[in-house]
Amino acid sequence: MSDTVLSTPAFMGAPPRIALVGNPNCGKTALFNALTGARQKVANYPGVTVERKIGEFLSPAGTRVQLVDLPGTYSLRARSPDEEVTRDVVLGRFQHEAPPDVMVCVADATNLRLHLRLVLELKKLGRPIILALNMMDVAEARGCRVDAAALSAALGVPVVPTVAIKRTGVVGLLDQIDRSMIAMTAALPPSPGNAPDITPGTSSCGWSEPSALDLRAYHQEVEAILAAALRDAGRPSLATRRIDAALLHPAIGLPFLFLVLFLMFQAVFAWAAVPMDMIDKGLGWVQAGAGAALPDGLLKSLLTDGIIAGVGSVVIFLPQILVLFFFILMLESTGYMARAAFLLDRLMGGVGLHGRAFIPLLSSFACAVPGIMAARTIENRADRLATIMIAPLMTCSARLPVYTLIIAAFVPDRTVAGGMIGLQGLVMFTLYAAGILSALAAAFVLKRTIFKGAREPLLMELPSYRLPSPRDILLGLLERARIFLARAGTVIFAIMILLWFLGSFPAAPDGATGPAIDHSFAGMLGHALAPLLAPIGFTWQIAIALVPGMAAREVAVAALGTVYALSETGDALSGSLAGVLAADWSLPTALSLLAWFVFAPQCVSTLSVVKRETNSWFWMLVMIVYMTALAYGAAFVTFHLSSVLLGG
Amino acid sequence: MIPPLPGPAHAALPSTATRQTPGPAPGTSSDPPAGDDCCRLGALRKGQRAVVAGLDDSAVATPLPPGELERRMIEMGLIEGARVEILHEGFPGADPLAVRINDHTLALRRAEAHAVLVTLG
Numbered sequence: 001m002s003d004t005v006l007s008t009p010a011f012m013g014a015p016p017r018i019a020l021v022g023n024p025n026c027g028k029t030a031l032f033n034a035l036t037g038a039r040q041k042v043a044n045y046p047g048v049t050v051e052r053k054i055g056e057f058l059s060p061a062g063t064r065v066q067l068v069d070l071p072g073t074y075s076l077r078a079r080s081p082d083e084e085v086t087r088d089v090v091l092g093r094f095q096h097e098a099p100p101d102v103m104v105c106v107a108d109a110t111n112l113r114l115h116l117r118l119v120l121e122l123k124k125l126g127r128p129i130i131l132a133l134n135m136m137d138v139a140e141a142r143g144c145r146v147d148a149a150a151l152s153a154a155l156g157v158p159v160v161p162t163v164a165i166k167r168t169g170v171v172g173l174l175d176q177i178d179r180s181m182i183a184m185t186a187a188l189p190p191s192p193g194n195a196p197d198i199t200p201g202t203s204s205c206g207w208s209e210p211s212a213l214d215l216r217a218y219h220q221e222v223e224a225i226l227a228a229a230l231r232d233a234g235r236p237s238l239a240t241r242r243i244d245a246a247l248l249h250p251a252i253g254l255p256f257l258f259l260v261l262f263l264m265f266q267a268v269f270a271w272a273a274v275p276m277d278m279i280d281k282g283l284g285w286v287q288a289g290a291g292a293a294l295p296d297g298l299l300k301s302l303l304t305d306g307i308i309a310g311v312g313s314v315v316i317f318l319p320q321i322l323v324l325f326f327f328i329l330m331l332e333s334t335g336y337m338a339r340a341a342f343l344l345d346r347l348m349g350g351v352g353l354h355g356r357a358f359i360p361l362l363s364s365f366a367c368a369v370p371g372i373m374a375a376r377t378i379e380n381r382a383d384r385l386a387t388i389m390i391a392p393l394m395t396c397s398a399r400l401p402v403y404t405l406i407i408a409a410f411v412p413d414r415t416v417a418g419g420m421i422g423l424q425g426l427v428m429f430t431l432y433a434a435g436i437l438s439a440l441a442a443a444f445v446l447k448r449t450i451f452k453g454a455r456e457p458l459l460m461e462l463p464s465y466r467l468p469s470p471r472d473i474l475l476g477l478l479e480r481a482r483i484f485l486a487r488a489g490t491v492i493f494a495i496m497i498l499l500w501f502l503g504s505f506p507a508a509p510d511g512a513t514g515p516a517i518d519h520s521f522a523g524m525l526g527h528a529l530a531p532l533l534a535p536i537g538f539t540w541q542i543a544i545a546l547v548p549g550m551a552a553r554e555v556a557v558a559a560l561g562t563v564y565a566l567s568e569t570g571d572a573l574s575g576s577l578a579g580v581l582a583a584d585w586s587l588p589t590a591l592s593l594l595a596w597f598v599f600a601p602q603c604v605s606t607l608s609v610v611k612r613e614t615n616s617w618f619w620m621l622v623m624i625v626y627m628t629a630l631a632y633g634a635a636f637v638t639f640h641l642s643s644v645l646l647g648g
Numbered sequence: 649m650i651p652p653l654p655g656p657a658h659a660a661l662p663s664t665a666t667r668q669t670p671g672p673a674p675g676t677s678s679d680p681p682a683g684d685d686c687c688r689l690g691a692l693r694k695g696q697r698a699v700v701a702g703l704d705d706s707a708v709a710t711p712l713p714p715g716e717l718e719r720r721m722i723e724m725g726l727i728e729g730a731r732v733e734i735l736h737e738g739f740p741g742a743d744p745l746a747v748r749i750n751d752h753t754l755a756l757r758r759a760e761a762h763a764v765l766v767t768l769g
């Protein structure tokens with residue numbers, strides 16, 4: 001008993017914790033944003049990589065409350081890693097983390113029949129619950145009338161109507177939170193799962209997986225409750241039905257989806273160009289400033305060449321990532337993302353993938369890291385692994401600088417097909433297509449060999465279309481920016497310093513000719529690798545550049561520049577470097593390098609996120625081996641084929 | 649427009665114990681027995697309405713443990729007495745299906761929809 005008292009943190013200093021639980025798309029994140037505003041942050045649950053979204057707010061009575069936004073789920077019988085987190089938090093199975101003091105169940109008022117079953121399941125845990133009847137504005141518009149008092153009486157829990165997207169829509173919920181906390185203090189409720197140091201995996205909360213019979217019983221209970229509380233079920237959303245009649249139409253649906261994706265990629269490149277330019281200029285300015293302020297020497301080199309250049313080369317992708325996530329957030333909160341998965345299910349099924357694999361693969365065009373993280377929503381482990389394994393084959397934005405450099409150097413700037421299509425653009429498109437096609441081929445092979453088995457069923461709700469609220473989109477973008485920058489500031493920062501060290505030590509001996517990097521550890525590594533890479537046409541300079549390219553692909557450009565002992569940076573470097581490369585490399589070498597970059601697994605952050613997400617070194621090694629083999633093979637074929645064709 | 653509905657007799661449900669070893673893989677499976685066809689959700693076409701009469705996933709190949717598909721379907725609202733209507737069909741092969749279930753819409757593949765027994769109406 002004393003354990004229970006101690007671990008009820010509400011009144012012992014630590015703020016009381018409230019968790020938002022509910023089906024997907026019922027408005028949990030919107031409620032979370034309405035309650036906490038910008039006072040929120042994302043961390044990881046220890047041991048698992050599912051993101052843990054926590055925020056804080058002051059209740060009307062002045063209590064500081066901690067709020068957790070849990071991944072949406074239809075049941076505590078978790079099917080995906082995301083849903084497992086929800087289950088484990090709710091049941092208090094996480095070590096060193098007591099279960100929430102109060103659970104706010106969020107239910108879509110227009111769809112109570114489906115949502116109330118989870119509420120009943122949660123109620124059985126015997127912990128304080130508040131039911132937030134969200135989307136009351138939509139319910140009213142559709143003539144759906146719910147008697148909150150009757151519902152509360154039938155359920156035996158407090159019920160508050162909410163409108164998460166209106167400023168005044170959460171006032172009732174805030175008051176109820178205060179009342180529930182007061183009731184809790186008064187009663188100091190028996191919380192069976194509250195004991196600290198609960199070992200994960202035990203069902204210590206009196207919860208056990210419901211059988212099909214239990215589930216049917218829950219449904220009957222829901223029907224009985226609705227008979228008492230639902231005054232009018234209202235009309236189903238006609239707008240959604242009409243929009244779907246067009247957007248899911250066999251002839252219109254896919255072309256429209258591809259149009260959306262096309263616009264998205266245009267935007268990723270067009271909208272991001274100006275801010276990227278500004279970041280580039282700003283970095284150059286900082287670099288020059290630091291360079292001028294510091295005396296020549298190691299510190300200056302570490303700061304300008306190592307840290308500013310290295311982290312800068314990653315931060316520069318922030319605008320592209322934000323544009324991409326803007327689209328992804330819009331697609332998600334309008335409800336179109338589920339439609340995209342619906343439309344692509346058959347096509348993706350052709351190579352054995354789940355329709356939902358579309359989202360991770362799409363995100364991987366910006367960067368494989370968020371892409372691989374997005375694979376969590378795929379329930380089946382084999383499907384998820386297959387998706388993770390092929391995600392890095394999608395052409396991420398970090399490959400762009402490399403492609404741009406080599407294309408500018410070797411592909412003539414002229415048009416084909418009667419002036420309609422630029423040749424350089426065509427090559428770029430070919431490289432993207434090669435990535436996509438090889439990813440599909442890899443999925444096809446993987447699903448027939450390692451990840452064999454029938455496909456996971458689809459069973460996916462198609463939510464009503466909704467107008468996304470600007471606040472939620474903005475907060476979502478802010479969250480992505482924070483995560484991305486934090487990564488650039490930690491992992492990538494450390495790797496950059498390591499690579500700078502490898503590239504700078506030992507220093508070139510006095511009177512040595514050639515670039516200093518040639519004498520460093522990186523140079524030695526490059527020279528050692530050179531014989532291995534000779535059969536695919538790589539020069540020793542390329543071999544050296546590939547070493548720092550491990551940190552992030554785009555760094556290879558800067559490294560090539562260093563190796564060729566050029567002094568300019570950034571765009572100026574690309575401009576003149578292209579000329580040097582055109583003179584120094586044969587065309588087959590250039591093509592071979594392009595082929596290499598389509599496949600090579602050479603970004604450390606991607607590999608580390610694969611390790612985290614699969615929770616195994618094995619799959620990371622599998623990825624390194626299979627992608628390196630693909631890269632080497634593709635480069636080999638490209639080099640020799642083009643040598644023969646070009647008579648070189 | 650939507651009356652609260654007590655479902656038909658719940659006693660006559662196929663229990664999970666009747667589930668047999670998984671049938672042939674979805675791609676290779678011939679259609680379910682002809683007499684059976686009319687009363688499975690997977691056989692309905694766009695615009696058709698029906699009421700769910702029961703769940704029987706014994707003939708559906710899934711990687712899931714026995715009984716799991718049935719439970720997931722119940723959790724997604726496919727339960728005896730639910731009124732369903734095929735709203736949209738995917739492409740190609742009129743697969744997957746977008747099915748209105750009472751107040752919400754569910755996407756599922758025809759192969760799995762064959763586990764849902766329905767009476768037309």
Ligand SMILES: Nc1nc2c(ncn2[C@@H]2O[C@H](COP(=O)(O)OP(=O)(O)O)[C@@H](O)[C@H]2O)c(=O)[nH]1
Nearest residue numbers: 024025026027028029030135163164333468469
């Ligand atoms: N009209 C209306 N829309 C809402 C309400 N709550 C959430 N939404 C919208 O519903 C969509 C899904 O909400 P979200 O918070 O992402 O759901 P989650 O999956 O539960 O986190 C978003 O477009 C929200 O803007 C509400 O009370 N009224």
Ligand SMILES: [Mg+2]
Nearest residue numbers: 028029030072
């Ligand atoms: Mg959410």
